[in-house]
Amino acid sequence: MRMSIKILLYGNLASIAGISSTNIDANTVSQLLDALAIRYGEVFREKLYDSNGKPRRFINIYVNGKDYRFLKKSDTEIFPNDEVSLIPAVSGG
Amino acid sequence: MQTFSKDEIKRYSRHLILPEVGISGQRKLKDASVLCIGIGGLGSPLSMYLAAAGVGRIGLVDFDLVDYSNLQRQILYSTVDVGKLKLEVAAERLRALNPEVEIVQYNETFNSRNALKISSDYDIIADGTDNFPTRYLANDVSVLLGIPNVYTSIFRFEGQATVFHSKEGPCYRCLYPEPPPPGMVPNCAEGGVLGILPGIMGTIQASEVIKLILGVGKPLIGRLLLLNALDMSVREIHTYKDPECPICGERPTIHELTDYEKFCGVNVGSYNNELESDWIIQPEELASEIIKNPKLSLIDVRNPPEWEICNLPNVHLIPEQELPSRLNELDKNDDIVVYCKSGVRSSRAVMMLKVAGFKRVRNLNGGIQAWSEKVDQSIPKY
Structure with a gap:
């Protein structure tokens, strides 16, 4: 299987996945999120999606450093060697 | 405009000799x-x-x-x-x-x-x-x-x-x-x-x-x-x-x-809001139930490093994030009490178990911290 997109996980997402960097194969952001939820299980899925199945708004998703909200959101296309970062808000001080 | 005493000149000398700061920059800081x-x-x-x-x-x-x-x-x-x-x-x-x-x-x-x-x-x-x-x-x-x-x-x-x-x-x-x-x-x-x-x-x-x-x-x-x-x-x-x-x-x-x-949906003490009162147990009640009911099942949903700091005896450790995949270790008809450090994570665990069809699950109100305050002061707080 081609594992081409580099994923960087931050905050609690990295804690739950037990890893801060991985690779996954996907064509769009929404495929990528689904693949991550399948790989890292129910608790990860619950952190990623709200009860309506939408990506939670406090987790920012960057495709090659660009916020996916200002691209095509979940439909944003991704290509081999792209880098996708999932960065939740944190509040500790 | 701010001026500097001799002592201040000495104090800030490493700034003052920096071209990017100098007297004018140090004045901006003082202002x-x-x-x-x-x-x-x-x-x-x-x-x-x-x-x-x-x-x-x-x-x-x-x-x-x-x-x-x-x-x-x-x-x-x-x-x-x-x-x-x-x-x-x-x-x-x-x-x-x-x-x-x-x-x-x-x-x-x-x-x-x-x-x-x-x-x-x-x-x-x-x-x-x-x-x-x-x-x-x-x-x-x-x-x-x-x-x-x-x-x-x-x-x-x-x-x-x-x-x-x-x-x-x-x-x-x-x-x-x-x-x-x-x-x-x-x-x-x-x-x-x-x-x-x-x-x-x-x-x-x-x-x-x-x-x-x-x-x-x-x-x-x-x-x-x-x-x-x-x-x-x-x-x-x-x-x-x-x-x-x-x-x-x-x-x-x-x-x-x-x-x-x-x-932000925050309301002090609101974490139990979604739970009805019979899904919550106070530390003092738990202390007497443990003695009366040997079948009472205690689950700790904290993480292993927290468990090492302190724990209650005869408890099943299942960290919150592992709970969904480890439900098979529990019996839906058991009388279960769940605890964590302060009662927040365990309230979510109780909700999860309730949704999964568990009949009698209760949240230890205030967690092991409250247990330490109200029942057993030998348990350290962290």
């Missing part, structure tokens, strides 16, 4: 005022470096007392300070560090009623708080007053730093339009934090404040700096002003401060 919101892990190095650098007026907002659990990272405080008001200890420490600067104390919570009034006396605010409602409040204050908000926040081994200045770039709401649901992102007390991390991040925060005052270099406006102390990597993400931002966008709908606890 400047900065409000430090929160003087904990981030606020300690932040306020110490601002005082050392000669920032003329430094405001401190905090209402907390020094606790033993602060000393691992909040370097303003010493062991002898435990139990004292942070504000008093910090002001004394900063005045001792640099008697030339004015320290202003605000012994109150930073809230919608006082935030604009306090902040309007300052050129820059620096957000070193530890919760989402106050972070949204600090943001809105910064946008409404048109002053920069130098921001850092931390989680375990990771830090985020940026400068929110809506006149020139995005604000906090552009970056994070909605807060996480309560309990979704652990704070330092729940998730732990590497003690050095706020030292690194608070120092970055102080650097950004000093740069803004001096007008030198490239501030972190529109850039989010991400630091991971575990692999010691630093990354930078470009952040964008959101045209639809409700406070700094093209058609703002927020024109004054609001109720931030409500916005």
Whole structure:
């Protein structure tokens, strides 16, 4: 299987996945999120999606450093060697 | 215009010989005022470096007392300070560090009623708080007053730093339009934090404040700096002003401060709200039930390092995040009591078990901390 997109996980997402960097194969952001939820299980899925199945708004998703909200959101296309970062808000001080 | 005494010339000499600072830069620092919101892990190095650098007026907002659990990272405080008001200890420490600067104390919570009034006396605010409602409040204050908000926040081994200045770039709401649901992102007390991390991040925060005052270099406006102390990597993400931002966008709908606890869904003691009273058990009740009912099943949903600090006897350890995949270890007809440190994670676990069809599950109200206070004081609090 081609594992081409580099994923960087931050905050609690990295804690739950037990890893801060991985690779996954996907064509769009929404495929990528689904693949991550399948790989890292129910608790990860619950952190990623709200009860309506939408990506939670406090987790920012960057495709090659660009916020996916200002691209095509979940439909944003991704290509081999792209880098996708999932960065939740944190509040500790 | 500020002038400098001979002592001040000596004190700031390493600044004065820097071309980027010099006498004129040091004068800007002396003329400047900065409000430090929160003087904990981030606020300690932040306020110490601002005082050392000669920032003329430094405001401190905090209402907390020094606790033993602060000393691992909040370097303003010493062991002898435990139990004292942070504000008093910090002001004394900063005045001792640099008697030339004015320290202003605000012994109150930073809230919608006082935030604009306090902040309007300052050129820059620096957000070193530890919760989402106050972070949204600090943001809105910064946008409404048109002053920069130098921001850092931390989680375990990771830090985020940026400068929110809506006149020139995005604000906090552009970056994070909605807060996480309560309990979704652990704070330092729940998730732990590497003690050095706020030292690194608070120092970055102080650097950004000093740069803004001096007008030198490239501030972190529109850039989010991400630091991971575990692999010691630093990354930078470009952040964008959101045209639809409700406070700094093209058609703002927020024109004054609001109720931030409500916005963040936070209500003190509300974590049990979704649970009916017969799904909750008080520590004293549990103590007597343990004796009467040998079949009572106790589940600890904390993480293994917390378990090593303290635990109750004859307990099944299933960390919250493993619970969905380990339901087969439990019997749906058992009488189950779930606990964690303070009752928040276990209330979510009880909800999960309830939804999964478990008949009798109860949340230990206040967690093992309350058990320590009310039943067995030999259990350490952490």
